[in-house]
Amino acid sequence: MALRFYNTLTQQVEPFTPLHGNVVRLYTCGPTVYNYVHIGNLRTFTFQDILRRWLQARGYKMDHVMNITDIEDKIIRHAAAAQQTIYEYTARYTEAFLEDTATLRMQRPERFVKATECIDDMVAAIQTLEQKGFTYMSEGSVYYRIAKFPSYGKLSHNDFSGIRAGARVDVDEYDKADARDFVLWKAKKDEEPAWRTPFGEGRPGWHIECSVMAMKYLGETLDIHTGGVDLTFPHHENEIAQSEAITGKPFARFWLHAEHLSVDAQKMSKSVGNFYTLRDLTAEGYAPEAIRYLLASVHYRKKLNFTFEGLKAAATSIERLRNYKRRLETAKFAPGTNSRLAERTQAALKAFDESLDDDLNTAEALAAAFEYVRDTNTAMDSGEFQAGNAAGGLEFLARFDSVFDVLQPTQKTGGLSDAGIDAMIADRTAAKKSRDFGKADQIRKDLAQQGVILEDTKDGVRWKRQ
RNA sequence: GGCGCGGUAGCCAAGUGGUAAGGCAGAGGUCUGCAAAACCUUUAUUCGUCGGUUCGACUCCGAUCCGCGCCUCCA
Numbered sequence A: 001m002a003l004r005f006y007n008t009l010t011q012q013v014e015p016f017t018p019l020h021g022n023v024v025r026l027y028t029c030g031p032t033v034y035n036y037v038h039i040g041n042l043r044t045f046t047f048q049d050i051l052r053r054w055l056q057a058r059g060y061k062m063d064h065v066m067n068i069t070d071i072e073d074k075i076i077r078h079a080a081a082a083q084q085t086i087y088e089y090t091a092r093y094t095e096a097f098l099e100d101t102a103t104l105r106m107q108r109p110e111r112f113v114k115a116t117e118c119i120d121d122m123v124a125a126i127q128t129l130e131q132k133g134f135t136y137m138s139e140g141s142v143y144y145r146i147a148k149f150p151s152y153g154k155l156s157h158n159d160f161s162g163i164r165a166g167a168r169v170d171v172d173e174y175d176k177a178d179a180r181d182f183v184l185w186k187a188k189k190d191e192e193p194a195w196r197t198p199f200g201e202g203r204p205g206w207h208i209e210c211s212v213m214a215m216k217y218l219g220e221t222l223d224i225h226t227g228g229v230d231l232t233f234p235h236h237e238n239e240i241a242q243s244e245a246i247t248g249k250p251f252a253r254f255w256l257h258a259e260h261l262s263v264d265a266q267k268m269s270k271s272v273g274n275f276y277t278l279r280d281l282t283a284e285g286y287a288p289e290a291i292r293y294l295l296a297s298v299h300y301r302k303k304l305n306f307t308f309e310g311l312k313a314a315a316t317s318i319e320r321l322r323n324y325k326r327r328l329e330t331a332k333f334a335p336g337t338n339s340r341l342a343e344r345t346q347a348a349l350k351a352f353d354e355s356l357d358d359d360l361n362t363a364e365a366l367a368a369a370f371e372y373v374r375d376t377n378t379a380m381d382s383g384e385f386q387a388g389n390a391a392g393g394l395e396f397l398a399r400f401d402s403v404f405d406v407l408q409p410t411q412k413t414g415g416l417s418d419a420g421i422d423a424m425i426a427d428r429t430a431a432k433k434s435r436d437f438g439k440a441d442q443i444r445k446d447l448a449q450q451g452v453i454l455e456d457t458k459d460g461v462r463w464k465r466q
Numbered sequence B: 001g002g003c004g005c006g007g008u009a010g011c012c013a014a015g016u017g018g019u020a021a022g023g024c025a026g027a028g029g030u031c032u033g034c035a036a037a038a039c040c041u042u043u044a045u046u047c048g049u050c051g052g053u054u055c056g057a058c059u060c061c062g063a064u065c066c067g068c069g070c071c072u073c074c075a
Helices: A039-057 A073-081 A086-103 A119-131 A206-218 A229-247 A278-283 A288-297 A308-330 A339-357 A362-382 A387-403 A418-433 A437-449
Strands: A004-007 A012-015 A023-028 A061-068 A111-114 A135-138 A141-144 A182-187 A202-204 A222-228 A252-258 A261-263 A304-306 A452-457 A460-465
Touching: A004 A252, A023 A039, A023 A206, A039 A061, A039 A086, A039 A222, A039 A252, A039 A261, A039 A278, A039 A288, A039 A339, A039 A387, A061 A086, A061 A206, A073 A086, A086 A278, A111 A206, A119 A135, A119 A141, A119 A182, A119 A206, A119 A229, A141 A229, A182 A206, A182 A229, A202 A206, A206 A222, A206 A229, A222 A229, A229 A252, A278 A288, A288 A304, A288 A308, A288 A362, A304 A308, A308 A362, A308 A387, A308 A460, A339 A362, A339 A387, A362 A387, A418 A437, A418 A452, A418 A460, A437 A452
Parallel strands: A023 A061, A023 A222, A061 A111, A222 A252, A261 A304
Antiparallel strands: A004 A012, A135 A141, A141 A182, A182 A202, A452 A460
16 A cells, blocks of 8 residues: 555545655644753654655655744743843754754754744735735734634634634733634734834744745645644644635645653653653663654654653664674675575565555554564574575665664764774683683673673674673 | 543553554573573463444444543643
8 A cells, every 4th residue: 555644634544645746845843942852842853754754765855844933932031031132042942953853863854944034924924814804903913813714623623613703702811803813923012022014013923934934935735744733723723724814725735743742651841850851861871762763663643651661672672673783794694595585575675664654653664673583583593594685684674774763873982992892802712712711701891891792603703882 | 511542461562343463571491611692482362341233343333431632832
């Protein structure tokens, strides 16, 4: 079966092909840069990375835009508290975001867009909405009138017909015409950063950012738009209302939403003390690859319960795959090619691909990988595996790693050089030959203390860094 | 109240109307000077509970219990 995704809009799994040729126009909601991102955010970004990697594995070219929200209430507040401009303040966390996603080996989107770089476009969009009668002013702010957009609610599958247009709700606080109306342009208050516009000084609402940035670079109809489940309503619903009111065309064909991550079955919160950033985890010695593996190993539409036990299990699982890879690369096999195993490789590739084609079923893809590894390891033990089969094993791992990207250890700085390690191994081999096992074991222990693990195999000594 | 998601072995987690993938952990074993790695065996007669449909359901239907998310900012 062909590549297919679950579409929040239709609540069904649908075959996917791009609208234009083989280029996928993808918009993913990026971070609001007022702090370090936490592992829950990173779960969603990991999902987006898996998505774009798999699309590419399937032969598509990516045109992927991710926004950086760098003007927003919390940013204004935090920047003021730090006595910095919003630009100074957000620069730091934007940089941190790029570092964190790079640490987790996420591919960079073709384009990052900052909200503050698109203010003119947002103003123009709001003016278009104004001309079409979708807006009204209230206390200096511009609001979107959802009563003018009959299909409002189609993404989140909420029925708003019961809310009477014109009914005034929360009059004192918002003075909106309808409880669901949302702000397009916020009037300036106090010393807040602001831009001069035809409708007064102020700053853009959050929702208009994404509509404008997406359409500016990707056109009026996107192939895929993604974000966390919590963005489905109201953020994405509002994006649809704005964009489709402007263009009269479908805004995005596929909406993919990533479920949340919880920690020890609870929502992450600073007060509970179960709130983690990537930096918290790497500082405790957890490998970025293990974190990436854990975040990617659970299907993106299923809640992921983060535990340290799970993180350790992820690290062990990766180790097993790496050991397998080293065995493929270093063991000596009998010449020739076993045809049954060659077929087994093809079957494994097929199973792997079909799993990911099925709405990115990463858990099933992992199962396909481990079954293949077990079978071929068994074949190596029995001698059935031949030299000509090694390429197939490596091909499978390359396929695997083009999506999961966890096999290459993150390089640690310092430590012994390869040549130094080889010299110590030579000493140990000599000691073993003269049956001086005490000395041999001592060398192995010394190496282990420096993070180098030795394995004696019938083809000689194999080593790895821990 | 509305919308949505989930409850599968110690933990994590796939899955199909035809009799339970995979990973981690545990136990035993093979191999090895020892270790490591790898492999083998073993750990759910059972898939929240109760009914129904069916030759047959964990998978379909109904009910029910429990947990969670969104409905205000939020990945």
